[in-house]
Every structure is written in structure tokens, then in C-alpha cells.
Amino acid sequence: MNPTISQLGRFEGQEIRIGVWLYNKRSSGKIQFLQLRDGSGFVQGVMVKAEVSPEVWEKATQLTQESSMYVTGVVRAEERAPSGYELTVKDIEIIQIAEEYPVSLKEHGVEFLMDHRHLWIRSPRQRAILAIRSEIIRAMYEFFQENGFIKVDAPILTPTSAEGTTSLFHTKYFDEDAFLSQSGQLYAEAAAMALGRVFTFGPTFRAEKSKTRRHLIEFWMIEPEMAFCDHEESLRIQENFVSHVVQSVLKNCQKELKVLDRDVSKLATIQAPFPRITYDDAIKLLQEKGHEIQWGEDFGAPDETAIAEHFDKPVFITHYPTEIKAFYMKPHPERPEVVLCADLIAPEGYGEIIGGSQRIDDLELMKQRYEEHKLDENAYRWYLDLRRYGTVPHSGFGLGLERTVAWVCGVEHVRETIPFPRLLNRLYP
Ligand code: 4AD
Ligand code: MG
Numbered sequence: 001m002n003p004t005i006s007q008l009g010r011f012e013g014q015e016i017r018i019g020v021w022l023y024n025k026r027s028s029g030k031i032q033f034l035q036l037r038d039g040s041g042f043v044q045g046v047m048v049k050a051e052v053s054p055e056v057w058e059k060a061t062q063l064t065q066e067s068s069m070y071v072t073g074v075v076r077a078e079e080r081a082p083s084g085y086e087l088t089v090k091d092i093e094i095i096q097i098a099e100e101y102p103v104s105l106k107e108h109g110v111e112f113l114m115d116h117r118h119l120w121i122r123s124p125r126q127r128a129i130l131a132i133r134s135e136i137i138r139a140m141y142e143f144f145q146e147n148g149f150i151k152v153d154a155p156i157l158t159p160t161s162a163e164g165t166t167s168l169f170h171t172k173y174f175d176e177d178a179f180l181s182q183s184g185q186l187y188a189e190a191a192a193m194a195l196g197r198v199f200t201f202g203p204t205f206r207a208e209k210s211k212t213r214r215h216l217i218e219f220w221m222i223e224p225e226m227a228f229c230d231h232e233e234s235l236r237i238q239e240n241f242v243s244h245v246v247q248s249v250l251k252n253c254q255k256e257l258k259v260l261d262r263d264v265s266k267l268a269t270i271q272a273p274f275p276r277i278t279y280d281d282a283i284k285l286l287q288e289k290g291h292e293i294q295w296g297e298d299f300g301a302p303d304e305t306a307i308a309e310h311f312d313k314p315v316f317i318t319h320y321p322t323e324i325k326a327f328y329m330k331p332h333p334e335r336p337e338v339v340l341c342a343d344l345i346a347p348e349g350y351g352e353i354i355g356g357s358q359r360i361d362d363l364e365l366m367k368q369r370y371e372e373h374k375l376d377e378n379a380y381r382w383y384l385d386l387r388r389y390g391t392v393p394h395s396g397f398g399l400g401l402e403r404t405v406a407w408v409c410g411v412e413h414v415r416e417t418i419p420f421p422r423l424l425n426r427l428y429p
Contacts (some may be wrong), residue, residue: 006040008085010078011075015090019070020045021122022063022098024105032060034089038069041255042124044081045071047089059092065104066122068095082255117420118429122137128256129416130361132249133405137201139248140222140380140399143241144199149224152191154184154200160379162186163326167206180205186328186383188225189359199224211424213413214351216402225396231330231340231358234395235316238344238354239272242314242399246270249408253329262410266348269312276316279338282307298324305349314353316342327373329357329365340395350407356397363387 003016023042026036034045047060063069073087103119113120120126132353144151156199160182161168164185169180184200191198201222208215224241226234231370251266257264278283286293293303299317308315319338322331329339340359360366366387370377405417419428 004040005036005038005043005083007266008083008087009074012077012085013075015072015074017070017072019061019068019095022065022067022069024065025060027061032057034060034063034071036087037122037124037127038194039127041083043083043085043087043090044078045073045087051088052090054263056091057060058215059094060089062094062097063092064096064098065101068098069093070095075195077418082258114421114426115428121419124259126416128253129405129409130419131256132253132260132409133401133417135249135253136245136401136405136408139245140201140241142248144197144224147237149197149199150189150191150195152195152198152200154187154202154223156181156182156202160186160376162204167208169207172242182206183221185225185396185398186222188223188396189394190382190386192225192227192396193390193392196228196386197224197226209424213415214301214403214406216414216418216421216423217318219418220401221321221398222401223396223398225394227392227394229358229395230393231318231342231395234356234358234397235318235342236272236354238316238342239274239314239395242274242344242354242404243270243272245404253333253360257409260409260411261407266312266410267408269315274313274316274344275311276342277307278318279320282317285310295324296321301351304345304351308345308347308349308351312347314344314346316344318342325357327369328359330360331365342397346403346407348407348410350403352400353403353407354399356395358393358395361387361391361393363391 003011003018018038020036020038021411022034023037026033030049032047036043036045049057070093071089072091073089076088077084078086103116121130145330157173157178158181160180161179162185171178175323181204183204184202188200199222203218204221205218250264267325283293283295286306289306291303292305319332320341322339323339325339325341329341332340339357343352344354345351346353366384370380402414402417406414411417415423
């Protein structure tokens with residue numbers, strides 16, 4: 001394969017030819033400084049008038065922002081350069097002189113940038129975020145591979161809801177009704193009974209009318225499910241999983257974290273075990289802080305942030321009231337009013353990144369839940385079979401990729417953590 005900017009170190013002193021776009025340019029009259037990017041990184045190309053032909057010099061003069069070309073040059077070590085290298089440009093083959101580029105290097109408003117998301121992702125900051133997103137996905141797969149999980153793919157078109165009916169995306173499936181998946185969990189449970197330890201990873205959809213910095217309409221979720229695994233063991237897997245992901249980013253994305261100005265000392269401390277607080281104690285803590293919240297109510301974003309402030313690691317909030325959680329969660333054996341579940345709240349105000357629980361494994365109790373939650377027995381028939389044929393204790397969880405990326409990168413809003421965000425009132429581009 002042709003060399004990329006990220007690999008320049010391997011070619012020090014050598015002449016190479018690379019495909020690039022012009023990011024920015026300045027000239028002293030005798031030297032043109034070309035800021036070049038190729039997706040893998042950025043490098044400065046230096047063209048000295050006295051060292052190239054008049055034609056080559058003229059070509060460089062014509063270049064506009066985002067013009068595409070092949071550049072031939074010699075790689076030189078340069079301590080002051082962020083990449084550590086510079087390119088002494090000998091020749092340019094122009095592919096296209098780009099039209100006037102709308103996303104200039106000055107500040108733009110958010111709506112303008114969102115309308116130009118297809119171009120905005122070329123900027124150094126967006127590149128860094130998307131590269132870290134990719135590393136997080138790689139590290140997640142690595143963790144599951146190392147721990148004997150098998151990847152299974154859950155369907156996107158489903159006949160049922162997994163997480164309540166208020167946020168369902170409806171569509172027609174020929175003559176039937178179908179819904180876009182809110183979670184692969186129910187299918188992951190079936191797969192765990194076949195393969196033991198599994199995970200699903202894919203886009204999930206919530207037609208939530210929430211316009212917050214943590215909500216997307218389409219987001220990616222990784223959902224492990226483990227047979228013969230109780231709530232406690234699931235928490236241990238979660239803390240090891242999240243630690244592995246964060247430490248991998250710290251190790252492999254130093255350049256990107258620097259571009260984002262991320263305080264890496266806050267990530268270095270993310271090592272298992274993570275602190276835990278029960279829902280009961282979290283309510284007491286919030287009440288002491290003057291929050292208007294009663295036992296039985298769910299936490300809002302300000303409540304989560306107030307709890308997270310007490311910890312420099314992610315914190316598990318465990319044992320929520322049965323009433324406010326999903327139908328499939330297993331009740332506490334001594335306190336049926338709470339379930340064996342936990343939400344993992346990220347530090348620094350990034351909110352809930354994981355929701356998980358031990359699942360109901362008893363057929364009769366599950367049937368009772370179907371009635372209480374008015375679930376269509378027919379559509380969920382297959383899910384009962386899992387409790388009928390060799391039921392076992394099992395647990396699982398779902399990690400929201402975009403919220404995790406937002407936290408690790410230290411970016412305010414999830415809209416920057418996915419290449420093409422789907423938000424309330426935004427389906428373009
Ligand atoms: O807590 P949730 O709803 O849990 C489930 O869907 C379970 N079925 C998971 C499981 O046990 N297999 O969602 C899990 C995570 C949340 O903690 C959050 O990180 C993310 O998914 N999430 C969202 N991220 C962005 N935008 C939204 N609208 C999200 N809703 C949930
Ligand atoms: Mg949740």
C-alpha cells in the first residue's frame with residue numbers, strides 16, 4: 001500500500017508520493033507552506049521557490065482549500081511539527097482545484113456545521129473524535145475476544161419492543177407492523193442460550209422527543225449477554241470492560257487526545273474496580289443535597305451529575321425500583337420492590353453509559369410480567385421459550401457507544417461522536 005502521513009516516520013530521508021488534500025496554506029514569497037491532510041494525519045509540506053521549476057511553483061500557488069493532489073517530497077524529521085515530520089515538496093500533480101470551500105477555518109455556528117457535516121468531519125477535531133470512536137470499537141471487540149465471547153448480529157427490523165413502547169419507530173413490513181430495534185438484548189439472550197457468552201453491536205433507534213446533549217435518535221450499542229452469570233459477576237465484567245477500553249484509547253490515541261485537549265490524567269485513573277452506590281443511598285444523597293426527588297422516581301441528568309461528582313471513576317447505581325425498570329429484570333430475592341440491575345454513570349457529568357441487569361429466568365414470573373406490562377403474548381412467544389427449555393441465571397448489559405466516546409474525548413455533545421448524527425429535527429445530511 002502507498003504510504004500515509006501517519007507512517008511518515010518509516011520513510012525519513014526518503015522520497016515518497018502521497019495523495020493529499022490542502023488544508024491550509026501560507027507563503028513568504030520564497031517559500032510556500034502547505035498544510036496537507038490525507039485522513040490519517042496532517043503534515044506540513046514546504047516548497048522552496050529556488051528548488052522547484054516555475055511550473056511546480058505555479059501549481060502550488062493555485063491550490064485552494066481542499067484541493068486534491070499527489071505530492072512527491074522528501075520526509076524530514078522536524079521536532080516542532082505535531083507529527084514529528086515535514087515534507088520537502090518536489091512536485092505536485094493536481095487532481096482537482098476545489099471550488100470555494102464553505103467550511104472555512106474561521107468559527108462557524110453549530111447549525112451551519114451540522115448542515116455541512118459531510119465536510120465538517122474533515123477537520124482535525126472531528127477526525128480525532130472519529131479515530132477515537134474507531135479505537136473504542138476495536139478495543140471492545142478485543143476485550144470480548146480475549147474473554148471468549150462470540151459476536152452475534154441482532155435484527156434491526158423487529159416485531160416487538162425491547163425497552164418500552166413510548167420510543168418506538170414504526171414501519172410497515174409488507175402487511176405487518178414492524179419496529180426499528182431499540183436494543184438487541186432479547187435476541188442476545190436467545191443467542192447466549194446457544195453460545196454461552198455473546199455480544200451484539202449495531203445501530204439502535206429511539207424515537208425519543210429528547211433534545212439533550214446525550215440523546216441521539218439513532219445510536220450504536222454494544223450488548224453482551226452471559227449465560228450462568230449473576231448480577232455481581234456482570235458488574236465485574238463491566239468494570240474490566242470499560243477500564244480496558246479507556247486504557248486502550250490512552251495507549252493508542254495520544255495524538256488524538258492532544259488535538260482534543262483532553263485532560264488525560266482524568267482517564268488514567270479509570271481502572272477497575274469501580275465504586276457502587278445503591279439506588280436507596282443515591283436518593284438519600286440527592287435529598288441531602290437539596291434535590292427534589294422521592295424514592296420511586298427516576299434520575300434526571302442533573303441528579304446523575306450530582307452523584308457522579310462524588311467519584312473520579314464511573315459509578316454503578318444498583319438496585320433500582322422494579323416499577324421504573326424494564327419488564328425483564330430479575331427482582332432482588334429478598335426485596336422484590338427492587339431489581340438486580342445497575343446503571344453505570346460516567347464521571348465529569350457525561351451521564352449514564354451502561355444499563356444492565358440480571359434477567360428473569362423463571363417462566364411463571366415472566367408470564368406475570370407480560371400481563372403487568374400488557375405485552376403481546378404472541379409477539380413475545382419465542383422469548384418465553386428461553387425460560388421453558390433449560391433456563392439458567394443470566395445477565396447482560398448495553399453500553400451506549402456515543403456517550404462513551406463523548407466522555408473519553410471530553411466533548412460536550414453526542415452530535416460530534418457519530419459520523420452522521422440523527423437528532424430530533426435532523427435527518428440531513
Ligand atoms: O439503558 P438502556 O435503555 O438499556 C438497554 O437498552 C438494555 N436493553 C441494554 C442491555 O441490558 N442489553 O440503554 C443502554 C445504553 C445507555 O446506558 C446509554 O448509554 C445508551 O444506551 N443510550 C443512548 N445513547 C444515545 N442516545 C440515546 N437516545 C440513548 N438511549 C440509550
Ligand atoms: Mg438506561
